[in-house]
Amino acid sequence: MSQEPTQVNRENMEHRSLQTIMFTDVVGFSKLAAVNEERTYAALNRDFSMFKKVIEEHGGQVINTMGDGMLVIYASAVGAMRAALAMQENLHRTAMLSPKDGILEHRIGMHVGDILVEGTNVFGDGVNIAARIQATARPGAVAYSKQVRDLVLYHVSLKNERALGPNRLKNIQANIALFEIPPIAQTLNAGNVDEVVNMQSEADTGATGRRAVVLLAITAVMIGGVVGLAMLLPSLQAKPAKEMAKGKSTPDELKKIGEKLSKRNDNGAKKPEPKTNQPPAANQVPVQAGFSLSPDVWANIDSLKQSYSFEEILALIIKQPGSDLPAAKNLIDRYTALVEFKVWLTAEVQAATGQKPLQCQVRRQAAQAYTTSQGVYIELANGQSDTRQLWSYDAATIRDLATGAAQNPPSGLPKNSEVDYFIRIFTEEMKI
Numbered sequence: 001m002s003q004e005p006t007q008v009n010r011e012n013m014e015h016r017s018l019q020t021i022m023f024t025d026v027v028g029f030s031k032l033a034a035v036n037e038e039r040t041y042a043a044l045n046r047d048f049s050m051f052k053k054v055i056e057e058h059g060g061q062v063i064n065t066m067g068d069g070m071l072v073i074y075a076s077a078v079g080a081m082r083a084a085l086a087m088q089e090n091l092h093r094t095a096m097l098s099p100k101d102g103i104l105e106h107r108i109g110m111h112v113g114d115i116l117v118e119g120t121n122v123f124g125d126g127v128n129i130a131a132r133i134q135a136t137a138r139p140g141a142v143a144y145s146k147q148v149r150d151l152v153l154y155h156v157s158l159k160n161e162r163a164l165g166p167n168r169l170k171n172i173q174a175n176i177a178l179f180e181i182p183p184i185a186q187t188l189n190a191g192n193v194d195e196v197v198n199m200q201s202e203a204d205t206g207a208t209g210r211r212a213v214v215l216l217a218i219t220a221v222m223i224g225g226v227v228g229l230a231m232l233l234p235s236l237q238a239k240p241a242k243e244m245a246k247g248k249s250t251p252d253e254l255k256k257i258g259e260k261l262s263k264r265n266d267n268g269a270k271k272p273e274p275k276t277n278q279p280p281a282a283n284q285v286p287v288q289a290g291f292s293l294s295p296d297v298w299a300n301i302d303s304l305k306q307s308y309s310f311e312e313i314l315a316l317i318i319k320q321p322g323s324d325l326p327a328a329k330n331l332i333d334r335y336t337a338l339v340e341f342k343v344w345l346t347a348e349v350q351a352a353t354g355q356k357p358l359q360c361q362v363r364r365q366a367a368q369a370y371t372t373s374q375g376v377y378i379e380l381a382n383g384q385s386d387t388r389q390l391w392s393y394d395a396a397t398i399r400d401l402a403t404g405a406a407q408n409p410p411s412g413l414p415k416n417s418e419v420d421y422f423i424r425i426f427t428e429e430m431k432i
Contacts, residue, residue, distance in 0.1 A: 016114055016115065016116055016124075017075075017114070017115060017117075018112065018113070018114050018115075019073040019074060019075060019112070019113070019115050019126075020073065020074040020075075020076070020077040020079075020080040020110055020111070020112050020148060020151075021071070021072075021073055021110065021111055021112070021113060021115065021122070021126055021127055021130035022060070022070070022071075022072040022073070022074065022080055022083075022084065022108065022109070022110045022130065023069060023070070023071055023072075023108070023109050023110075023130050023131050023133075023134035024051065024069050024070045024072075024087075024106055024107065024108050024109075024134070025068060025069040025106065025107050025134055025135070026044065026068040026069065026104050026105065026106055026107075027104075027105040027106070027107060027139040028105075029044075029067070029068035029104070032104070035101075036101060039101060039102060040104070042102075043098075043102050043103070043104050044068060044104060046094070047091065047094070047104055047106065048065065048070070050087070050090050050091075050094075051070060051087055054083050054086045054087050054090070055072055055083055057083070057086075057373050058074070058076075058079040058080070058082050058083035058086070058373075059074060059075060059076055059079040060072045060073065060074045060079065060080065060083055061073050061074070063117065063120055063121075063122055064120045064121075064122075069134075071122060071127075073115070073117070073122065077110075077112055077148050077151035077152050078151065078152050078155045078156060080110055080148070081110070081144070081148065081152040081156045082156055084108050084110060084142045084144075084181075085142065085156070085181065087106070087108065088108065088140070088141075088142055088181065088183075088184060089184065091104075091106055091140070092140070092183075092184040092185065095185075105139035105140055106139075106140070107134055107135075107137035107138065107139060107140075107141065107143070108134065108137060108141070108142045108143070109130055109131070109132075109133035109134025109135070109136070109137050109142075109143045109144065110130060110133065110134075110142070110143070110144040110145070110148050111126050111129045111130035111133055111144065111145045111147065111148060111176075112126065112145065112147040112148055112151065113125060113126010113127065113129065113130070113147075114126060115127060128171065128172065129145065129169065129172055129176060132169035132170055132171070132172055132176075133145060133169070133176070133178060135170075136167065136169070136178065137180065138180070138182070138183065139183065140182075140183030140184065140185065140186075141180045141181060141182055141183050142180060142181040143164070143178055143179070143180045144178070144179055144180070145176055145177065145178060145179075146176075146177035146178075146179065149161075149179050158179075158181065160181055160182060161179055161180070161181060162179065162180050162181075162182055163177075163179055164177075164178040164179060164180055165177065165178070166178075291320075291322040291323065291325050291327040291328040291331075292322070293317075293320060297316065297320065300316060301313050301316065301317075304316070305429060305430065307391070308342060308391045308398075310335055310338035310339045310341075310342055311339050311342075313335050313338075314332065314335040314336060314338075314339060317331055317332060317335060318332060334425055334429070337418070337421065337422055337425050338422070338425060338426060338429065340422060341402070341419075341422035341423070341425070341426055342391075344419065344422065345390075345398070345401065345402050345405060346390060346391075347411065348405040348409055348410055348411055349369065349370075349371060349376055349390055349401060349405065349410070350371050351409075351410040351411040351412075352369060352370040352371060352410040353370050353371070353410075354370050354372075356370075356410060357369060357370040357410075358370060358401065358404055358405055358408070358410050359404055359408055360400055360401055360403060360404025360405070360407075361400055361403070361404065362378060362380060362397055362400045362401070363380065363396075363397075363400070365380045365381045365382060366380070366381040367379060367380045367381065367400075367404075369401060369404075370410075372387065374387050375387045375388045375389045375390070375392075376388065376389065376390045376393070378393075378397070378401075395426075395430035395432050396432050398426070398430075399423065399426060399427055399430075399432055402419075402422070402423050402426065403423060405419075406419045406420065406423065
């Protein structure tokens with residue numbers, strides 16, 4: 001989808017500016033619309049709504065929406081790249097949660113150039129180059145020029161980046177050196193974690209319920225936290241926990257996932273199994289008959305709890321011998337609930353805005369909280385305030401935010417029937 005310059009009186013244009021130009025496009029949109037127009041446009045509106053929120057959060061300006069694509073400009077290349085990665089991550093999570101015919105594949109292309117803006121029209125060679133880069137991008141990928149890369153290299157993690165080399169683009173005289181962030185599904189497959197993403201269940205179950213939540217949470221950990229659990233779709237909240245529990249998540253499936261995660265370090269590489277100098281008979285602490293955890297495992301769990309890494313704790317537990325026995329069910333259920341709690345609260349806090357903040361009691365004072373580009377802003381009635389990432393707050397504050405979100409959900413969605421249970425388990429495990 002190209003944006004060709006038209007004849008204008010350029011003497012009347014007083015301002016030129018160096019901007020990062022982004023184009024987005026849906027792969028095969030016309031064919032999809034011909035098959036099911038209503039569902040395709042509903043999916044496009046869903047994705048565009050997410051795009052606009054991300055673009056605004058990262059300082060971008062939507063200049064034009066052209067059918068199934070967008071033209072966006074950013075004053076900051078760093079903001080543009082962070083927005084593109086967030087959009088890519090969100091689209092991947094949507095694909096994990098949606099039926100096959102409700103998924104759209106987007107391509108994103110970016111370039112830096114000197115441009116002229118007049119209303120919904122943008123002029124300049126950089127616009128044409130960005131449009132051509134987008135046209136070369138693979139479905140689900142983010143493609144960008146070396147000029148963009150040079151500006152963001154030391155500010156944004158590009159750990160999965162691939163160099164595409166010099167490319168001859170249509171109607172562009174000079175070769176353009178291109179790079180890409182590959183589709184997330186490909187990255188996961190390349191890391192030999194395809195079982196997590198593509199794990200198929202019986203036709204009558206699907207990836208539903210707690211199994212779906214656990215799959216999403218552990219996948220987020222394995223991706224490396226570009227956005228992490230913070231961007232799991234709020235649609236997870238819409239399912240009551242009792243309904244979610246109907247998903248037939250077998251211990252064997254969860255154990256496989258746990259083994260995948262626990263055998264990798266933070267960079268996704270395999271790591272050696274931990275060793276202990278204690279004899280097996282001396283380091284076993286009984287949980288229930290037939291299932292036990294060693295002191296080292298308990299110490300690891302306590303350490304992970306301090307950073308609210310419940311998904312990692314769950315993966316650690318289900319890799320232990322005997323985790324498929326009924327005796328382990330209580331412990332697995334508690335940490336599954338905490339993973340769900342983390343997803344639910346993150347989505348609710350993200351739904352809170354300055355115009356519609358989360359009303360709560362923090363430190364026994366009336367307070368309001370909402371999400372900003374710097375983190376979660378909390379202001380107490382006495383004027384004190386703080387801004388930090390949600391899961392950097394202390395456990396008591398997290399509990400207070402959750403209690404407020406349970407009483408008046410900022411998302412406007414019906415209250416999850418087991419939110420009170422989530423909060424109780426969180427309070428118990430964090431010893432508040």
